[in-house]
Amino acid sequence: MTTTAEGLSHSRESAVGEGAGQHHLSANGVTVHYGPVRALDGFTALIPRGVVGLLGPNGAGKSTFIKACLGLVSLSAGTISVGGLDSRTQSLRIRDHVGYMPENDCLIPSVNAVELVSYFGMMSGMTSKDSMQRGHEVLDFVGVGEERYRLIKSYSTGMKQKVKLAQAIVHDPPLLFLDEPTSGMDPQGREEMLELVTMIGASDKTVILSSHVLQEVEQVCRHVVIMSNGRLVAEGETSVLVAGQEDVQSLTIRGDESAIGRYVAALGRTCEILERRDEGKGQVALRIRGDETGRNVFRLAGENEVQVRYYRGERLDLEEVFLRSFKRGGDLGD
Amino acid sequence: MYVILRSVFKHALKSTGVKILLILSLLFIYAFQFILVLLDPHERLEASDMSTYFNGMGLAGFAMLLTAVVTSDLISGDLSGNSFVLYFSRAIRTVDYAIGKMGGALLVVGILCFAAPVLLAIVAIATQSGPDYGYSATVLGRTVAAGILATLFFVPYGTMLSSFTKRKSYAAVGTFMSFFVLTIIGNVFAEFDRSWRVISPAESLSDAFDWIYGQELPSYIDGGALAVFLALFMIVPTLILYLRLRMQAVGK
Numbered sequence: 001m002t003t004t005a006e007g008l009s010h011s012r013e014s015a016v017g018e019g020a021g022q023h024h025l026s027a028n029g030v031t032v033h034y035g036p037v038r039a040l041d042g043f044t045a046l047i048p049r050g051v052v053g054l055l056g057p058n059g060a061g062k063s064t065f066i067k068a069c070l071g072l073v074s075l076s077a078g079t080i081s082v083g084g085l086d087s088r089t090q091s092l093r094i095r096d097h098v099g100y101m102p103e104n105d106c107l108i109p110s111v112n113a114v115e116l117v118s119y120f121g122m123m124s125g126m127t128s129k130d131s132m133q134r135g136h137e138v139l140d141f142v143g144v145g146e147e148r149y150r151l152i153k154s155y156s157t158g159m160k161q162k163v164k165l166a167q168a169i170v171h172d173p174p175l176l177f178l179d180e181p182t183s184g185m186d187p188q189g190r191e192e193m194l195e196l197v198t199m200i201g202a203s204d205k206t207v208i209l210s211s212h213v214l215q216e217v218e219q220v221c222r223h224v225v226i227m228s229n230g231r232l233v234a235e236g237e238t239s240v241l242v243a244g245q246e247d248v249q250s251l252t253i254r255g256d257e258s259a260i261g262r263y264v265a266a267l268g269r270t271c272e273i274l275e276r277r278d279e280g281k282g283q284v285a286l287r288i289r290g291d292e293t294g295r296n297v298f299r300l301a302g303e304n305e306v307q308v309r310y311y312r313g314e315r316l317d318l319e320e321v322f323l324r325s326f327k328r329g330g331d332l333g334d
Numbered sequence: 335m336y337v338i339l340r341s342v343f344k345h346a347l348k349s350t351g352v353k354i355l356l357i358l359s360l361l362f363i364y365a366f367q368f369i370l371v372l373l374d375p376h377e378r379l380e381a382s383d384m385s386t387y388f389n390g391m392g393l394a395g396f397a398m399l400l401t402a403v404v405t406s407d408l409i410s411g412d413l414s415g416n417s418f419v420l421y422f423s424r425a426i427r428t429v430d431y432a433i434g435k436m437g438g439a440l441l442v443v444g445i446l447c448f449a450a451p452v453l454l455a456i457v458a459i460a461t462q463s464g465p466d467y468g469y470s471a472t473v474l475g476r477t478v479a480a481g482i483l484a485t486l487f488f489v490p491y492g493t494m495l496s497s498f499t500k501r502k503s504y505a506a507v508g509t510f511m512s513f514f515v516l517t518i519i520g521n522v523f524a525e526f527d528r529s530w531r532v533i534s535p536a537e538s539l540s541d542a543f544d545w546i547y548g549q550e551l552p553s554y555i556d557g558g559a560l561a562v563f564l565a566l567f568m569i570v571p572t573l574i575l576y577l578r579l580r581m582q583a584v585g586k
Contacts, residue, residue, distance in 0.1 A: 070423055092425040100423035106416040122337040123424045167420065 024049045024175060024206040025069065030078035032064050032230075039064040041230035042078065047208065051201035053217030053224040053238070054210040055322060061230040062210040063103060066177045070095055083175065096124070099168035103179040103210075105160065109153035113144055113163045116152060117170050124171035131170065138166040142196060158189035165196060176200065176207045182216060194220050214322055218242070226322060234321065241321045248274065248314040251286045251297060255306030260284055263304040270296040287314065335430040335437070338421075342408065342438020351403050356445060359396035363387065364450045371457055377464035379455055379473045385547040387451060388480050394536040397447050397488055398513045404442045405492030406506035408435045409579070414500035418582045428579045432493075432572075439489045448481035473547075480546045486568055487539055488513070494571035497578040528554040532563050539564075 025047040032040040040061045054062045067073045069080055071091020080087040082094045108116055114135050121131030139148050142162040147155070152163065161181060168176060178197065182190040198220050201207045211217050217224060217238075224241055226234040234241065253260060260282070267273065271290030278284055291297055294311055301308045346352050367387060387393065412418055421431055455477040459470045488509075495512070496505040513535050520534025531537045532555060541555055542564055551557055 072419075072422055092427070095423060096425040098423070100419075102416075102419045102423070104416050104419075106419050108411070108415050108417050110411070119337070119341060120420060120424065123421070123426065125425075 024083055025208070026081045027065070027068075028079050028081075030065070030068060030080055031076040032061075032068055032073050033076050034064075039073075039230055040068065043227065043230055043232055044078075045225050045227075045232050045235055047206075047225060048223055049206045050222040051197065051207045051209060051220055053221030054208055054227065055212065055214065055217055055224055056227040057212055060212075060227045062212075062227060063179055064230070065227070066100070066179055066208070066210060069177065070098065070100060097173050097175060099171070099173040099176040101164045101168040101176070101178045101181055103183060107152045107155075107160055107163060107167075110151060112151055113139055113148040113155075113159075113166070116163065117166045120167045121170040126171060134170055134172075135166070138170050139163075141169075142166045143192060157184040158186065161185055161189070161193060162196075165193070169200065174205055176205060177210070178207060179210045180212070181209065182211070182213065190216070224321075247292060248287055248289050249291065249294070249297075250310065250312060250314050251288055251308065252279075252283060252310035253286070253301065253306045254281075254283045254309050255304070256282060259304050259306050263300055263306045266300045266304060267296065270300070283309065335426070335434040338426075338431060338434025339437040339441070342435055343441045346404050346438065346442045349403070352400070352442060355396065355400050355403060356442075359392070359400065359446050360450055363392045363396065363446075364454060367454055368457065371454065371461060375463055376458065376461070378462050378466045379458045379470035381473045381476060381547040381549075383458075384451065384455060384473055384477050384480070385543055385549065387454070388484065388543040388547075389540045393447065393484065394539055397443060397484060398510055398536070400446055401439070401443055401488035401492045402506045402510040402513075404439045405489060405496050405509060407496065407502040408439060408493050409497040409575075410499050410502050410505045413497070413582070418579075428576065432576055432579055436489055436493050436572075436575075439493060440485055443489055444481070444485040447484035448478075451477055451481050476546050476548070480543050483542060483546070483564075484539065487535070487564070490568050490571040490575065494575045494578070497575050497582075528552070529556060529559070532556075532559055535567065538567075 027043050027045050027047075030040050030043045031038065043061065043065060054065070056062050064073060068075060069082055069087055071087045071094060075088060082098070085094050087094060111119070114132070117139060118128070118131040118135035121134055122128060126134060136148075142165050144159060144162050144166065147159060152160065155163065161184070165178070165181065168178070181197065182193050185193060194216055197207060197209060201220065201222075209217065209221060221238055224235065224238050225232065253263065255263070264273065264276065264284070264286070267286075267288065271288050273286055273288050275287040276284060277286075288297075297311060298308060364387075412421070422428075452474070455474045459467065459474060462470060491512070492505075492509040495508045496502075499505050499508070517534040517536050520531045520537055523530030523533070532541075538560060541551055541560055545551055545557070545560075551560070
C-alpha cells in the first residue's frame with residue numbers, strides 16, 4: 001500500500017494554519033536563557049509557508065528556537081507568533097496543530113511502532129480506532145513495513161528516525177518542526193528522508209527543517225534562515241541567497257605569476273575587484289563588479305596572455321552563503 | 335490525560351510481575367475471606383471484621399510491593415528514553431501527564447486496596463441474615479473510605495522516586511526499601527517513645543484504618559500528628575513529582 005503526501009493531507013482546519021497571512025511563524029527579539037547561558041539572543045525572523053531551512057552550527061540555538069515556538073522553554077524577552085498564536089500564552093493551542101520530530105532519541109523502546117504512533121495520535125485527540133488506522137497510513141508513508149510490529153528497541157537509527165517522523169505527522173498538522181531529521185542516517189536513508197520532507201512540503205504544509213548539513217537544506221528548502229550564537233545572521237529565498245549579487249561576476253584565470261599580476265592590475269583599472277583567491281598551480285579566482293558584458297575581461301586576458309577558465313554571473317552554494325553570513329554577522333560555532 | 339492513564343493501566347496489567355502480585359495478594363488476603371463470608375452465616379457486615387482485613391500486614395505489605403512494581407517505570411521509563419519531549423510536544427500540561435501516570439497506577443493498586451475489599455463488603459451485605467442494613471451500609475461507606483486511603487497512600491511516593499532515576503530497578507527497590515526502612519526506624523524509635531511509630535507508613539495506615547472504622551486510637555498516638563503525617567506522605571511527594579516534571583518539560 002502506498003500513501004502519498006496528498007493522501008496524508010486531510011485538510012484539517014486549524015487556527016495555526018489560518019489567519020497568519022503570508023508568514024506562518026514570526027519571532028521578534030526572542031531571548032532565552034539556560035541559567036547563565038544565552039541560547040537565543042534577540043532572535044528575530046519572519047518564516048514564510050513552505051519548506052524552510054533553519055541553518056546554523058551546533059549550539060546556534062536552532063533546537064532552542066523550536067522549543068520556544070512550542071512553549072517548552074520560557075522566553076526572557078521577545079515574542080513568538082505561530083500562525084497568529086502567541087507561544088507564551090497559547091502554547092497548548094499551538095501544540096495541538098504542530099508536529100515535532102526531536103533531534104535526540106526519544107522513542108519509547110518497549111512498544112512497537114504501531115502502538116507508539118497510534119498512542120501519540122490519541123494524545124493529539126484522535127479516537128483509538130482513527131489513530132490506529134492513521135498510524136498504519138503514516139508508517140506506510142515513511143516506509144516502515146512489517147518491522148512496525150517489532151519493539152522499537154530493536155530498530156536501526158534510520159528506522160527510528162522514520163518512526164519519529166511518523167509520530168510527528170500522525171495528526172496531520174499544518175506545521176512541522178523537524179530537528180536534524182537525517183541525523184545518524186546512512187546516505188540512502190538521508191535521501192529517503194529528504195524525499196519524504198519534499199513530499200510533505202508539497203502537500204501544502206509548512207515544514208521547518210533544522211539542520212547543519214547545508215546540502216540537505218539547499219536540496220529541499222525554498223527559504224533559509226541562518227542563525228549563529230542565538231542570533232539571525234541571514235535569511236531569504238534559497239534561490240535568491242545562492243544567486244549572489246546581481247552585478248557581480250565570478251572569474252577564474254590561469255597563467256604564469258607575472259602575467260596574472262599584470263592582468264589583475266589592468267583589470268583593476270576597468271572594474272572593481274571584490275575578492276581574489278589563489279587556488280594554486282597558477283590559478284586565481286576573482287569576484288569582480290563592473291564588467292557585466294565581459295568585454296574587458298577577455299580583451300585583457302588576450303593582451304596579458306592568461307587563460308580565462310571560468311566566467312559567469314555569481315552563483316553561490318549555500319556553504320558560501322553560510323560562510324559569508326558568518327563573516328558579516330557572527331562567529332562560526334560557539 | 336485519559337489516554338496516558340489507560341495506557342499505564344493496560345501496560346501494567348500486561349506485566350507478568352504485576353499479574354503474579356495481584357493474583358497472589360488476592361488469593362492470600364481475600365480468597366479465604368470470600369469463602370468465609372459465603373459459607374459462614376452472619377447477621378450483618380461488621381466493622382471489626384473489615385478493619386481486621388485492612389489491618390493485617392498482608393494488605394500493607396502487598397500494597398507496598400505492588401506500588402513499587404507498578405510505579406517503578408512510570409517516569410523512569412520516560413526519563414531513560416527521553417520521551418518527555420514527545421509528550422510535551424502535544425497539547426498536554428504537566429499536571430495532565432502527572433495525573434495520567436499516577437491515575438493508571440492508582441487503578442492497578444485500587445484493584446487490591448479498593449475494589450477487592452469493597453466487593454467483599456458488598457458480598458457480605460448481600461449474604462447477611464439480619465435486617466440491620468443501615469449499619470452494614472455505614473460499614474460499607476467506611477470500607478470505601480479505607481479503600482481510597484489505602485489506594486492513594488503509597489502511589490505518590492513511588493511515582494516521585496521513579497522521577498529521580500532512569501533505572502526502573504532502582505525505583506522499584508528504592509520505593510519498597512524506603513517503606514521498609516521507615517517501618518524499621520519507626521519501630522526502633524517506638525522502643526523509646528511509642529508515638530514514634532507514626533513515621534512507619536504501615537503502622538500509620540493501620541491506625542488510620544482503626545480510626546475510619548470508629549475505633550479509638552492508641553493513647554500514645556496523636557490524631558493530629560497522624561493526620562499530618564498521612565497528608566504529608568501523599569502531598570509532598572506529589573508536589574516534588576510535579577516540580578521534577580516541570581523541570582523535565584522545559585528541558586532543564
